[in-house]
Amino acid sequence: MTAAYQSLRIEQADGIAELVLTGPGKGNALGPDFWREMPEALRALDADDSVRVILLRGDGANFTYGLDLMAMTESLGPLILGEGNLALERTKLLQLIEKMQAATEGLARCRKPVLAAVYGWCIGGGMDLIAACDFRYCSREAKFSLREVRVGITADLGALQRLPRIIGEGHTRELAYTGGDVDAERALRMGLVNQVFATPEELLAEARATARKIADNPPLVVQGAKQVMEYCAGKSVADGLRYVAVWNSAFLQSHDFAEAFAAFAERRPPRFQGR
Structure with a gap:
């Protein structure tokens, strides 16, 4: 079974649903379609009793480049750069952030286990997504970056709240303050990922095998x-x-x-x- 969305794709069979980030921005960047569609897709998967486990991955060579700033200009620009920038604009921006948070909250609150398979870049909003998953695998060339600080944003979609439980306060603060990049081996050492695999192909094979083991349980x-x-x-x-x-x-x-x-x-x- 495949459900049609603009920013993601669902491939569902034998109790396993693969939730694939597709863009349409470069590197599966997360634009307006994603923030609207992701909560809807997760509600559908959560309610579907035939789905026993969800595998979250990116299409192509990367997990995601994170927030699609250019695509979000229409909705974010007037609220941040507008001349008035008073209570009405502040309220609308708060409402927009809360709507975007529903995408990561949907992952965290989903009754079904969610496994993230990361290859290529996982930047910004991608870190918020994988932090909301139950656990994470990656391939050797994967790179992670909580990069919001480098574009003048305090990460606000769940990474600052969930990563300390996963990698500890010190690692989270370093990532949040520096916006630096972390390779797969360091991600493994800090506990961000459970396992590192040699290639994206091996990663997907092992992630699917793990999903199969989970789906075969009650x-x-x-x-x-x-x-x-x-x-x-x-x-x-x-x-x-x-x-x-x-x-x-x-x-x-x-x-x-x-x-x-x-x-x-x-x-x-x-x-x-x-x-």
Whole structure:
């Protein structure tokens, strides 16, 4: 199944949905179409019970060059450079930023696990996107840059809030203050990515294999693990243990739980249905 959008493409089969950034700006830059379409696409994937895992990647040689400044001039320009630049313009700019935040928030709040596969450049808004994913793989030539500071912007789409949980405060502050570039090996050392692969082709093959492993597991259990981990962030161990105990008390009894035992007894692969 393929859904048609201007800025992205969805390729869906056998429980896996590949969400592909396509531009139309150079390097899959994120323009007005993207900020409008991404939340819509994520809502559709989240509501589709046939989708068990999402693989986020870029089309062509790069993940994304980040915000398409030229394409966004029409909407951003009058609000930043306008002569009035008073309360009305400030309010409209706030509303625009909040609409753009819905794209990254949609990734973070999606019930389905989201794996990012990064090759080539991942700049600015791309960092906000991958920070909202569950985990990240990259290829050896991948480069990462939280570059907003170099164009006079404080990153406002989630990277400053989520990256400290992933790579720590020190690394995040360095990236945010300098706007510098990080190669794949350093990204691995700092914990930004889980694995680095030799080529984009190997990256995609391994990312798809991991997505397959996730999709073959009981989907409601995988979603439960994600929700429990999200709830526990910033809370005490005791609070988290109580939450997961209540969660399993409510959802442990299932068709998939019985299927796991039956498959073990019959020495066959389980066939989980999300029931």
